Amino acid sequence: MPDALVELLGVAHSYRTRGGAVPALGPLDLRVDPGEFVVVVGPSGSGKSTFLRVVTGFERPSEGEVRLLGRPPVPGRDVGIVFQQPRLFPWRTVAGNVDTALKWAGVPRADRPQRTLELLGQVGLAELGPRRTWEISGGQQQRVAIARALAARPRLLLMDEPFAALDALTRERLQEDVRSLTAGGSQGVVFVTHSVDEAVFLASRIVVLTDRPGRIALDLPVPLPREGVSADELRGSAEYAALRGEVAAAVRSTVLEPS
Incomplete structure (x- = not known):
């Protein structure tokens, strides 16, 4: 097995407030290997952006260990980052x-x-x-x-809902471009989104987070072809529809009922 690009070992993170600690993420364990396109999807407030901040080293987790290319992450080193705004x-x-x-x-x-x-x-x-x-x-x-x-x-590209502010047509075109740019290479990608459709289209693997604090509710390999199939063919396939339904159901099931 190749060396992991990212490893999260028992990682949990809470934010301190005047009212006490507010759990945002975990605990969770996760590994991302070279060549994987991992899409992290979940409802608003599930800790998706917190997850990216602890991976990049912008936040130190309250518990557990993060390894980026085998060592503790250092902000601005070893990864490329694309934010919601350019x-x-x-x-x-x-x-x-x-x-x-x-x-x-x-x-x-x-x-x-x-x-x-x-x-x-x-x-x-x-x-x-x-x-x-x-x-x-x-x-x-x-x-x-x-x-x-x-x-x-x-070696690792992190993308934090980079297409969220774009119109639907532009968003689809950029999804297709990113899918082509990253297909077949050894570079790893971790892409955060709240869109189930975007997750299924882009991912070689989907990780669904629960409502806060974000834990892994589903870790699902995506066996759809990443080369040699047009975007329309892929989106129109029965396999695509089945995966989209499975992921959507997992996201819905993670949302906590109001207390």
Whole structure:
């Protein structure tokens, strides 16, 4: 078995408030291996974003241990991150935003223009390098954010509901792009969403979290083909519909009844 990209061992996290500790996550155990596309799905308040923060090291768990590439996580190291909002530098061009990420990644200055073109080509923006970020659409901005996250060739890509603010058509197109970009490689992806449809379309494995505190209610391999099948064929298949129903039922069952 290959070395894990991410391991969570008995991880739990609570937030301190004036009224006492508020449990947000766990305890849970989870392993993500190279090449996996793990989608974490659950209702609002299930600890999905907390999960990402402890994986990246932005939060230290109250209990348990997190290992990222075999060691404790350090914020900003070893992973690429795509947030809900693109968080681009508006004073830089599209290409300038990617160039900045390459600079932070230690890529030599002479190599950065070609690598920038390659990254923008990967996300379908090869012709838009000279444009300012405020001159392009929201979906294109998120493509720039993905290119920037890939700049350091991270072994692990973390995505925190990156398409939540986009219209339905743009969202579907970006789902297809991300699915193609990550198919067949050794890079691992952890993608957080509240959309069951998005989870089934993207994932090689789905993890459903319960209502707060988030625990694993379902850990489900997704045997759908990731290459050689069109998006429409995949979404229209009986297997897709069955998986979508199973995951939706698991998400509904995790929501606690009002006390």
